[in-house]
Amino acid sequence: MSKFQVDENGYYGQFGGAYIPELLYPNVKELEDNYLKIIESDAFQKEYLYLLKQYVGRPTPLYLAPNLSEKYGAHIYLKREDLNHTGAHKVNNTIGQILIAKKLGKKRIIAETGAGQHGVATATVCALMNLECIVFMGEVDIKRQSPNVARMKMLGATVVAATSGSKTLKDATNEAIRDWIQHPEETYYLIGSVVGPHPYPDMVARLQAIISEEIKWQLKEQTGKENPDAIIACVGGGSNAAGAFYHYLDDEEVKLIAVEAAGLGVDTGESAATSQLGQVGVIHGSKTILMQDEYGQITEPYSISAGLDYPGVGPIHANLFESGRGTFLNATDDEALQAAFELTELEGIIPALESSHALAILGKLDLKKDDVIVVNLSGRGDKDMETYINYLEARNK
Missing domain, CATH: 3.40.50.1100 (Rossmann fold)
Known part of the structure; x- marks a missing residue:
């Protein structure tokens, strides 16, 4: 096994793991138990590669x-x-994760975004799959990335401003996690980078x-x-x-x-x-x-x-x-x-x-x-x- 890939406990060397509120444990565990089985299945690979070729x-x-x-x-x-x-590259990940979310039976998708590219890519796949989409974005970023905000809204997403802290990506992520804690059952958190609790960093890296x-x-x-x-x-x-x-x-x-x-x-x-x-x-x-x-x-x-x-x-x-x-x-x-x-x-x-x-x-x-x-x-x-x-x-x- 590669020393630079994630280990069976969700760590890269000393880094990684899942430091999460107890309320989110079932969601993260469900994903951890299923993401590799889903990604490695023939049905997923066939649909994922088809969409990457013909849609992306x-x-x-x-x-x-x-x-x-x-x-x-x-x-x-x-x-x-x-x-x-x-x-941008963001859509490689959102196409894969939306297929995983559907397989897990989730109907409501949340995401965080900084530059807006991940928000647009999430709103795009939610439109494609006819799923509800809520994107959290810092108030500062909403102003400096207004074309992407317009795209997200046109694609049917609800854009929620994060107004705490520096009002940028970190704060948008905080708001997304708060929302996830409040709606754990029906919500899938579609994370946009190799961050967050295990298995997200590994899952996003595999999709990218x-x-x-x-x-x-x-x-x-x-x-x-x-x-x-x-x-x-x-x-x-x-x-x-x-x-x-x-x-x-x-x-x-x-x-x-x-x-x-x-x-x-x-x-x-x-x-x-x-x-x-x-x-x-x-x-x-x-x-x-x-x-x-x-x-x-x-x-x-x-x-x-x-x-x-x-x-x-x-x-x-x-x-x-x-x-x-x-x-x-x-x-x-x-x-x-x-x-x-x-x-x-x-x-x-x-x-x-x-x-x-x-x-x-x-x-x-x-x-x-x-x-x-x-x-x-x-x-x-x-x-x-x-x-x-x-x-x-x-x-x-």
């Missing part, structure tokens, strides 16, 4: 970006998760593993070998990174590079670089690394990108960080914005702000001309146009 539009291309490659002096491939239906499964055969097709020298992905909770890393976890010659949001700078107090600032603690049902003060109170994260504005990382990533298997870097708001404009100008692809953090560290790596680098382009930039326009106007003043 997979496989997504693995694109050798010629101008980016020339600039950085290496072979840089972009895994184009931005071309999925709904515009389609990303690295495709990278392997696509690289083989294009270069003659399955393994790149490095895979780069942004990390908030970390589901796109978990998916991009999944089938390479034990190939230790492949460097796994996770890029967190440094915000205004790691030491400014306005950051979400969890691995640099965090300590071991418990958040949203699992033991992981999270940002907290000397009294163990969670400190507010900050990032210009709503999807990375989270004070913890998933336990799979906490273990990759602690074990040294993953290399954790970070990029500031400004670096991410510059990288977004660079990709747009060089390749004609407008990335999401989250993905731009992954692109931003290309210039910080010691790349050689024969290196094969895969950057997981986890989402497209439609939702961030207002931020980009403001940046452009400021830049041109």
Whole structure:
């Protein structure tokens, strides 16, 4: 068994587990007892892969970006998760989880969202499967991601504002958990990242593993070998990174590079670089690394990108960080914005702000001309146009 996969007790090294209120124990136990049987069944695989192909539009291309490659002096491939239906990797997970929820007989779906991409992907599959959908979203994120809020409402979801704390992703997750405690019987909590109590981190990672499964055969097709020298992905909770890393976890010659949001700078107090600032603690049902003060109170994260504005990382990533298997870097708001404009100008692809953090560290790596680098382009930039326009106007003043 891989030392980087979850063990039979729901842990990655010392991280993971299920730290939950007693009222939620039956729900989480039901999921733990059934998720692998469901995922591994022929019926699930047949429907899941059919929907990924015909509805989501997979496989997504693995694109050798010629101008980016020339600039950085290496072979840089972009895994184009931005071309999925709904515009990000999130739908790989929601398609899988909605099939699991249906199999468990759940009629009411709740979700949390930061950038809104998971909320849109959840509302999309709920519309497809004709299930009730309630999405919790921080009041701050509702304002800065208004196109996605409009999409969710158009898809029939109820969007509930989280008005406590920093009014961002952490607070939306808190509200979703409160709702789940109040409606445990009929509700399925469709978590959007590799966070939460076991088995969620493992389940989400397995559903996102389609990303690295495709990278392997696509690289083989294009270069003659399955393994790149490095895979780069942004990390908030970390589901796109978990998916991009999944089938390479034990190939230790492949460097796994996770890029967190440094915000205004790691030491400014306005950051979400969890691995640099965090300590071991418990958040949203699992033991992981999270940002907290000397009294163990969670400190507010900050990032210009709503999807990375989270004070913890998933336990799979906490273990990759602690074990040294993953290399954790970070990029500031400004670096991410510059990288977004660079990709747009060089390749004609407008990335999401989250993905731009992954692109931003290309210039910080010691790349050689024969290196094969895969950057997981986890989402497209439609939702961030207002931020980009403001940046452009400021830049041109």
